[in-house]
Structures are given as C-alpha cells and as structure tokens.
Amino acid sequence: MSGRSPETLPYGLGAAILTVLSFVLLEMLLGGLLADLQDTLGITDAQLGELARVLATGLVVSTLLGWRGLTHAQILHDAPSPPLRTLLLTAAPLLALLPLLWSVNGWMDWLLQALLPLSAWEAEWFSHAVDGTFASTLSACVLAPVLEEMLFRGLILRGLLLRYPPATAIVHSAALFGLAHFNVYQFFVGFSTGLVLGLAYQRTRSLWPCVLLHAAFNAGVLWMASSDGQALSDAIGQPLWLPVSLALFAWGLRRVLSLPSKA
Structure with missing residues (x-):
C-alpha cells in the first residue's frame, strides 16, 4: 500500500479519530514507562508529560509517513512556491491574528476556571508546564509546533481535505486537535487556534x-504565564487593546483568505 500515491489514501473522519486515539493512548503508555525513570532523569511531572507527548507525536508521525509513502519534505511543504517565499508572504498576516487569539483564549480560560476550578494537582501541573525553564520552552516553542503541525495539519488535515469540503475538514481537524490535549481547559485553545492553523x-x-504561528502563540502564552496572567490582564485593560486587536485580526484574516486556495 505504501507504493500508492498519497492522494489515493484520504482520511475519513473515523480514521482521523482512530489516529488521535492511538496518539493519546501511546502518550499515556510512554508516560507510564517514563514514570519509572522520572527520578533518574530529574524531571517534573509536567516535563515528563511533555516528553511523553513529544515522543508519541514523533512515533505516530513516523509510522504514518511510512504507511502513506510520504516524505518529511512532502509534509512540511507541498506547494509550488518556495518555502521561504510562502513564509514571508504569510508571516505578517498570521502574526496579526495573535492579539485577539490571546485575548479570546484568556477570557475563555478565566470563564472555564470560574465554572470548573482547577484541582490542586491540575494547578500544579499547568504551573510547571509554563514555568519558563529551558525544557518547557524548547518543548512549547520548538518541538511541539513542528511535530504537532506535522501530525494534525500535515497528515490528518491533509487527508481530510481529500475527503471533505475545506470548511468541514478544517473544523474536524481543529476539534481533534483540541481533544488531543485531553482536558477541557486546553480544548478551546486547541480548537480556536486549530481553525486558524487549518x-x-x-x-x-x-x-x-x-x-x-503555533510557536509564536505558545511563546506569548509562556511570557504571559510568567507574570501569572497579569501581562495579558494589563494589556486587555488598555482602551485601545480590543479595537486594535480586532483591526489586526480583520486585516490578517482578509490577507490569509485572499491567498489562492490549494484545496
């Protein structure tokens, strides 16, 4: 089967869900195996979880690449224009979306924690996940953006776009991206950013x-978390923050939508 064209192997929604479930189960399995080495490695629970997630993502991506007969180059860039030109063309519009995305997800996080307060364990886990150490920064700003984009956009969304209309495929992949974080607090941030990334x-x-975009969003979250959210609260409290954020988002979205569709 690996000898067939990648375009003859589209993902249905069921196969995409199965892939995400396999990823989550593998992440849990690796987490359990690594727990025995936690003291030896000298890492926190949050760092262990991030390590398990990175390893699970890499293993699933490698397996699917082999099964579908795809190369890393095809996944990373499958367009006629050079990668650098594509990046330069889209960087400013995409980065312009960030202020509103940070704001919306900050408000959603506040609402969810008001309705469903974090347990002591969850609060400790999230605080360690954004503690600003080299390990957490490397994972959030380098490893996760590359590997998760390869899995959720490069493989899952790529396949869904072969089976469904673009809007349906993007919504499905964004929902799966949110669910893969395996907690309600990160579902909405995963879903909203997944729509834009898709x-x-x-x-x-x-x-x-x-x-x-993924790396810049995570970097901003880490920076805001370093002040216990005060930096975002102070920014949102400025009179011009919301209108400027809306204007930037509208401009950025318009520029992205003006790009010719590759579906």
Missing part, C-alpha cells in the same frame, strides 16, 4: 506558516 495550511499547503 486555514493557513489549506491556503498554502505548507507547514512553515503553521509552525511559525
């Missing part, structure tokens, strides 16, 4: 703009 991929068929 649109960027559908328009460009390149993961480099997606990796840039």
Whole structure:
C-alpha cells in the first residue's frame, strides 16, 4: 500500500479519530514507562508529560509517513512556491491574528476556571508546564509546533481535505486537535487556534506558516504565564487593546483568505 500515491489514501473522519486515539493512548503508555525513570532523569511531572507527548507525536508521525509513502519534505511543504517565499508572504498576516487569539483564549480560560476550578494537582501541573525553564520552552516553542503541525495539519488535515469540503475538514481537524490535549481547559485553545492553523495550511499547503504561528502563540502564552496572567490582564485593560486587536485580526484574516486556495 505504501507504493500508492498519497492522494489515493484520504482520511475519513473515523480514521482521523482512530489516529488521535492511538496518539493519546501511546502518550499515556510512554508516560507510564517514563514514570519509572522520572527520578533518574530529574524531571517534573509536567516535563515528563511533555516528553511523553513529544515522543508519541514523533512515533505516530513516523509510522504514518511510512504507511502513506510520504516524505518529511512532502509534509512540511507541498506547494509550488518556495518555502521561504510562502513564509514571508504569510508571516505578517498570521502574526496579526495573535492579539485577539490571546485575548479570546484568556477570557475563555478565566470563564472555564470560574465554572470548573482547577484541582490542586491540575494547578500544579499547568504551573510547571509554563514555568519558563529551558525544557518547557524548547518543548512549547520548538518541538511541539513542528511535530504537532506535522501530525494534525500535515497528515490528518491533509487527508481530510481529500475527503471533505475545506470548511468541514478544517473544523474536524481543529476539534481533534483540541481533544488531543485531553482536558477541557486546553480544548478551546486547541480548537480556536486549530481553525486558524487549518486555514493557513489549506491556503498554502505548507507547514512553515503553521509552525511559525503555533510557536509564536505558545511563546506569548509562556511570557504571559510568567507574570501569572497579569501581562495579558494589563494589556486587555488598555482602551485601545480590543479595537486594535480586532483591526489586526480583520486585516490578517482578509490577507490569509485572499491567498489562492490549494484545496
């Protein structure tokens, strides 16, 4: 089967769900195996979880690449325009979306925690996940953006776009991206950013703009978390924050939508 054209192996929604479930189960299995080495490695629970997630993502991506007969180059950039040109063309519009995305997800996080307060374990886990150490920063801003984009946009969304209309495929992939975080607090951030990331991929068929946006979003979250959210609260409290964020988002979205669709 690996000798067939990649375009003859589209993902249905069921196969995409099975892939995400396999990824989650593998992440849990690796987490359990690594727990025995936690003291030896000298890592926190959050760092262990991030390590398990990175390893699970890499293994699933490698397996699917082999099964579908795809190369890393095809996944990272499958468009006629050079990668650097694509990145330069999309960087400013995509980065312009960030202020509103940070704001919306900050408000959603506040609402969810008001309705469903974090347990002591969850609060400790999230605090360690964004503690600003080299390991958490490397995972959030480099490894996760590259590997997760390869899995959720480069493989899953790529396949869904062969089976469904673009809007349906993007919504499905965004929902699966949110569910793969395996907690309600990160579902909405995963879903909302997944919509934007999916649109960027559908328009460009390149993961480099997606990796840039993913990394920049995570970097902003880490920076805001370093002040316990005060930096975002102070920014949102400024009178011009919302209108400027809306204007930037509208401009960026318009520019992204003006790109010729590759679906």
